[in-house]
Amino acid sequence: MRLDQVIPSLASRDAIGQHTLAIRDALRAAGLQSDIFYGTATPDVAGEGRPIGQMGRPAPDRWLLYQLSIGSPVFDVLMARPEPKLANYHNITPVDLLEPWEPAVGYELRLGRVQMARLARHCRLAVADSRFNEQELQRVGYRRTAVVPLLIDMARKAPAPDPATKRRLSDQRHGGGIDLLFVGKLSPHKAPHDLVKVLWVLRRLYDPRARLHLVGSPLGSRYEPALRAFVEDLGLQEAVDFAGSVPEDVLEAYYQAADVFVCASDHEGFCVPVVEALGHGLPVVAFAAGAVPETVGDAGLVLPTKDPAIFAAAVHRVATDPLLRRSLVELGRQRAACYDLTAATNAMVEALTGVLERDRHRAQVAPRR
Numbered sequence: 001m002r003l004d005q006v007i008p009s010l011a012s013r014d015a016i017g018q019h020t021l022a023i024r025d026a027l028r029a030a031g032l033q034s035d036i037f038y039g040t041a042t043p044d045v046a047g048e049g050r051p052i053g054q055m056g057r058p059a060p061d062r063w064l065l066y067q068l069s070i071g072s073p074v075f076d077v078l079m080a081r082p083e084p085k086l087a088n089y090h091n092i093t094p095v096d097l098l099e100p101w102e103p104a105v106g107y108e109l110r111l112g113r114v115q116m117a118r119l120a121r122h123c124r125l126a127v128a129d130s131r132f133n134e135q136e137l138q139r140v141g142y143r144r145t146a147v148v149p150l151l152i153d154m155a156r157k158a159p160a161p162d163p164a165t166k167r168r169l170s171d172q173r174h175g176g177g178i179d180l181l182f183v184g185k186l187s188p189h190k191a192p193h194d195l196v197k198v199l200w201v202l203r204r205l206y207d208p209r210a211r212l213h214l215v216g217s218p219l220g221s222r223y224e225p226a227l228r229a230f231v232e233d234l235g236l237q238e239a240v241d242f243a244g245s246v247p248e249d250v251l252e253a254y255y256q257a258a259d260v261f262v263c264a265s266d267h268e269g270f271c272v273p274v275v276e277a278l279g280h281g282l283p284v285v286a287f288a289a290g291a292v293p294e295t296v297g298d299a300g301l302v303l304p305t306k307d308p309a310i311f312a313a314a315v316h317r318v319a320t321d322p323l324l325r326r327s328l329v330e331l332g333r334q335r336a337a338c339y340d341l342t343a344a345t346n347a348m349v350e351a352l353t354g355v356l357e358r359d360r361h362r363a364q365v366a367p368r369r
Contacts, residue, residue, distance in 0.1 A: 001032050001033070001061050001062075001063070001356055001360075002032065002033040002034065002035075002059065002061055002062040002063065003027055003032050003033075003034050003062075003063045003064075003065060003086075003352060003353075003356065004034060004035045004036070004037060004055075004062060004063070004064055004065070005020055005023060005024060005034070005035075005036045005037070005049075005064075005065045005066075005067060006036075006037050006038075006052065006064055006065070006066050006067070006074060006077075006078050007020050007036060007037075007038050007039075007049075007066075007067040007074070008038070008039045008040070008067070008069070008070060008072035008074045008075075009038060009039055009040045009041065009072075010036060010038040010040070010041040010042070010045055010046075010048065010049055011041070011042045011045065012042055012044050012045045013042075013245070015090075015150060015152060015272045016067055016069055016090050017042075017045065018151075018152050019067075019088075019129075019150045019151045019152060020036060020067055021036070021045070021048060022151035022152070022341075022345065023065070023088075023151060023348060023352075024036055024048075026151070026345045026348060026349050027349065027352070027353075030349050030353060032353070032356075035049065035050065036048060036049030036050070037049060037050055037051070037052045037054065037055050038050075038051065038052060038074070039051075039052055039072055039073065039074040052074050052077050055077075055081070058081055058082050058083055059083070062083045063083060063084050063085070063086060063124075063355075063356060064078060064081065064083045064084070064085050064086070065085075065086040065087070065088060065352065066078055066085060066086070066087050066088070066119065067088050067090070068087050068088065068089045068090065068092075068112070068115075068116060068119070069089075069090040069091065069092065069112070070092060070108050070109065070111075070112045071107070071108045071109065071110065071111025071112035071113075071114070071115055072108070072111075072112075072115075075115045075118075075119075079118065079119070079122070084124055084359065085119065085122050085123055085124065086123060086124055086125050086126070086127070086352065086355065087119055087123050087125075087126040087127070087137075087142075088126075088127045088128075088129075089116070089126055089127070089128045089129070089133050089134075089136070089137055090129060090133070090269055090270070091130075091132075091133050091136070091267075091268075091269025091270070091290075091291075092109055092112045092113055092116065093109055093189050093267055094109075094189075094267055095109045095110055095113075097188055097189035097266055097267055098187065098188055098189055098219075100188075101188050101219075101220060101222050101223050102219060102220040102222065102223075104220075105219065105220065116137075116140060117140045117141065120137075120140055120141035120142045120143075121141065123142060123144075124144065124355050124359070125144045125145070125146065125351065125352070125355045126142040126144070126145050126146075127145070127146050127147070127148050127348065127351055127352075128145060128146070128147050128148075129147070129148065129149055129150050129269065129270045130147065130149075130269060130270045130291040130294055130295065131147055131291075131294055132269065132290055132291035132294055133147075133269050133270070133291065134146075134147050144355075146351045148344055148347045148348045148351060149270075149339050149344045150270060150272065150339075150344070151341060151344050151345055151348060152272060152341065153341040154272065154275045154276055154279055154336060154339050154341070158248075158252050158255075158280075159248050159249045159252055160249060160252070161249060161250075161252040161253035161256055162247070162249040162250040162252070162253045165246075165249075165250045165253035165254070166253040166256070166257065169253060169254070169257035170257065172211065173257065175209060176209045177207055177208075177209025177210050177211055178207055178210050178211070178259040178260065178315075178319045179210075179211050179213060179257055179258045179259050179260075180195070180198075180199065180202075180210065180211065180212045180213065180258065180259070180260050180261075180262045180315065181212075181213050181215065181254055181255070181258035181260070181261050181262070181277070181282070182195055182212070182213070182214050182215065182216075182261070182262055182263065182273075183215045183216060183251070183254070183261075183273035183276070183277070184215075184216045184263075184265070184271075184273050185216050185217065185218075185219050186214060186216050186217065186218040186219065186223065186224050186227065186242075187218075187219035187223060188219075188223050189265060189266050189267050190216075190264075190265045190266075191264040191265055191266050191287075191306070192214050192227060192264070193227055193230055194264040194287075194306050194308070194311075195212055195214075195262055195264050196212065196227070196230060196231055196234065196236065196240060197308040198262065198264070198308050198311045198312050198315065199211075199212045199236060199239060199240065199312075200234050200236065200308070201308040201309055201311075201312040202312040202315060202316060203236075203239065205309075205312060205313075205316075206312065206313075206316040207316065207319075210239065211239050211240070211241065212236075212239060212240050212241070212262075213241040213243055213254055213258065214240065214241065214242055214243060215243040215244075215245075215246055215251060215254055216243075216244070216245060217244060217245035224242075228242065255276070255277065255280040255282060256280070258282055259282075259283075259318075259319045260282070260283050260284075260285055260315050260318050260319055261273070261274070261277035261282045261283065261284045261285070261286075262284075262285050262286070262311075262315065263284070263285075263286035263287065263292065264286070264287045264306050264311070265286075265287065265289050265290070265292065266287075266289050267289055267290045268289060268290040268291050268292050268295070269290060269291050270291050270295055271290075271291065271292055271295050274286065274292065274295055274296060274300075275295060275335075275336055275339055276336075277332070278296070278299055278300070278332035278333065278335050278336040279332070279333065279336035281329045281332060281333060282329075282332070283300065283301075283318045283325055283328040283329060283332065284296055284299070284300030284301070284328070284332065285300065285301045285303065285311065285314050285315050285318055286300060286301070286302050286303070287302075287303055287305075287306050287311075288302045288303060288304050296335065297335050297338075298331060298335075299328065299331040299332045299334065299335035299336075300328060300331075300332065301314050301318060301328070
């Protein structure tokens with residue numbers, strides 16, 4: 001049996017890309033043949049799969065697993081093939097959160113929603129990485145679904161922090177002030193602009209030396225300049241660090257230096273950085289959007305509002321109350337352990353191979369005509 005994956009874009013520094021590679025390795029370890037076919041790939045992982053045009057002729061013993069997260073021409077290639085299909089859903093951001101800033105991305109999101117609905121009636125099983133995402137699948141007609149967390153080692157041994165970054169952040173702390181950290185795409189739907197508002201209030205009511213570190217690459221070309229202009233208008237140029245996309249050792253330095261991880265996203269299908277923060281013993285204060293309450297559980301402060309005054313008060317409390325902080329650190333490490341890579345891998349393999357085995361069994365017992 002073969003179970004090949006189809007993905008619009010394969011990238012190494014991307015949660016879905018890492019997840020896709022892990023599925024391939026797990027399926028091979030379980031005795032199945034498995035390859036990855038992509039529309040595009042970053043150069044460092046292009047050799048881990050093959051372009052979609054190289055899939056070759058249909059094979060009677062092949063199944064296809066589609067990594068569904070955005071609209072893509074790759075989908076049309078998938079649907080033109082006769083092999084039975086499975087899906088792994090990672091959420092599609094609501095169009096209205098991105099289209100005003102990046103119309104091209106908005107088009108891809110709209111297309112993704114259409115393709116998601118089209119696939120429903122052809123899909124033998126759809127696996128979601130959160131219950132929140134599973135409910136979306138069920139609403140558009142997917143009949144057989146399951147929930148399996150991302151196959152990412154969120155508790156992996158961290159690299160040594162980059163010495164230069166560690167030293168720079170340490171020097172800043174000597175001057176006083178707490179450090180807030182956000183990790184993720186600098187995108188309108190991630191709402192770092194709301195974190196800037198929180199910082200403004202925090203500095204005026206509680207901690208005039210507080211800082212905000214934004215780690216992640218920008219989405220498109222319009223939002224980040226507007227965000228920087230907003231920071232300047234509030235006079236926070238020296239207090240907001242636009243770190244950009246960073247290597248793992250630099251990211252580790254940021255995690256170790258921070259006091260509170262903050263997330264004000266308007267929409268999340270899972271949110272890997274929140275789990276990474278919990279695993280680092282970093283207390284989390286987040287807005288209760290999308291799957292965030294499900295992902296965090298009782299291990300952080302999940303707020304029903306993004307009112308800057310309320311958010312800033314929560315951050316200040318977490319940073320200055322030793323008892324609360326110790327409790328959140330312990331609960332956070334326990335919560336991060338729930339996303340164990342081995343358990344998730346076993347669950348994914350069981351879900352996928354179970355569909356294949358049931359289909360094989362039906363074929364064996366079907367009466368001959």
